[in-house]
Amino acid sequence: MNCAIIRSTVLGLVAVLCFAFAGCKQAASTNAAGKMAPKASPNTGKPNEPDVTFPELQGGDLALPSLQGKVVLINFWATWCEPCREEIPWLIEFQDKYANQGLTILGVAMDEEGTKVVNPFVQKTQFDVDGKHETMSYPILIGNEDLAEKFGGLIGLPTSVLISRDGKVVKRYIGEVEKNELQQDIETQLQYHP
Numbered sequence: 001m002n003c004a005i006i007r008s009t010v011l012g013l014v015a016v017l018c019f020a021f022a023g024c025k026q027a028a029s030t031n032a033a034g035k036m037a038p039k040a041s042p043n044t045g046k047p048n049e050p051d052v053t054f055p056e057l058q059g060g061d062l063a064l065p066s067l068q069g070k071v072v073l074i075n076f077w078a079t080w081c082e083p084c085r086e087e088i089p090w091l092i093e094f095q096d097k098y099a100n101q102g103l104t105i106l107g108v109a110m111d112e113e114g115t116k117v118v119n120p121f122v123q124k125t126q127f128d129v130d131g132k133h134e135t136m137s138y139p140i141l142i143g144n145e146d147l148a149e150k151f152g153g154l155i156g157l158p159t160s161v162l163i164s165r166d167g168k169v170v171k172r173y174i175g176e177v178e179k180n181e182l183q184q185d186i187e188t189q190l191q192y193h194p
Helices: 003-020 082-101 115-124 145-149 179-191
Strands: 053-055 061-063 071-077 103-109 127-129 132-134 140-142 159-163 169-174
Touching: 053 140, 071 082, 071 179, 082 103, 082 127, 082 179, 115 140, 159 179, 169 179
Parallel strands: 071 103, 103 140
Antiparallel strands: 053 061, 071 159, 127 132, 159 169
C-alpha cells in the first residue's frame, strides 16, 4: 500500500469522526423541506416551534410556547463537549447584552447522567466573558433524544436553533457557530416585530 492511499484513508476517517462529534466549525441552516435557507430574516412560511416542555435543572418545567414574543436561542450542549464550552462565553455575553431587548437563551444539557453531572458543572464552572469570570447566566434545561427529535434531531453537539418572536424556527446551527454570525442573526430577529 503506498503512502498516498494510507494518507487519504486516514484523512477521510478524521473528517468523518470530526463531523460525527461536531468538533469542526460548521453552521447550517435548513428550512422545513431540508434545503438551505437564507440568513435569519422575517420568517413567513417557516415551521412553528415545537410545542415542547423542558425539565428545568433546578426542578419545574419550562414550556417553550410560554416564551412567544421573545427571540429564543435553544442551545443543545453537554459538559464534555469542547466546542460547546467555546460557545458558552458568547451565549452568556448575548444573554446579558440582549435580555432587555427580548432575547432568551436556553441551554439544553444532553449529558446522559443528567442533573448529577450538569448541576455541579453549571454551579462551579466559570467562563471568561469580557475579562470577567462568570457562570452560565441563562436557563439550563435537561434534554434527551425525544426532545431533540422535536427539533429535527442532533447530528452532533453543539446544535442551536433560533426561534423568532412569533414562534417560527428561523435558523439551525450544527456544530460550533461563528460568534459574529450568531450575533448578527440574533440582532436581526430582535429588530423584527411581527
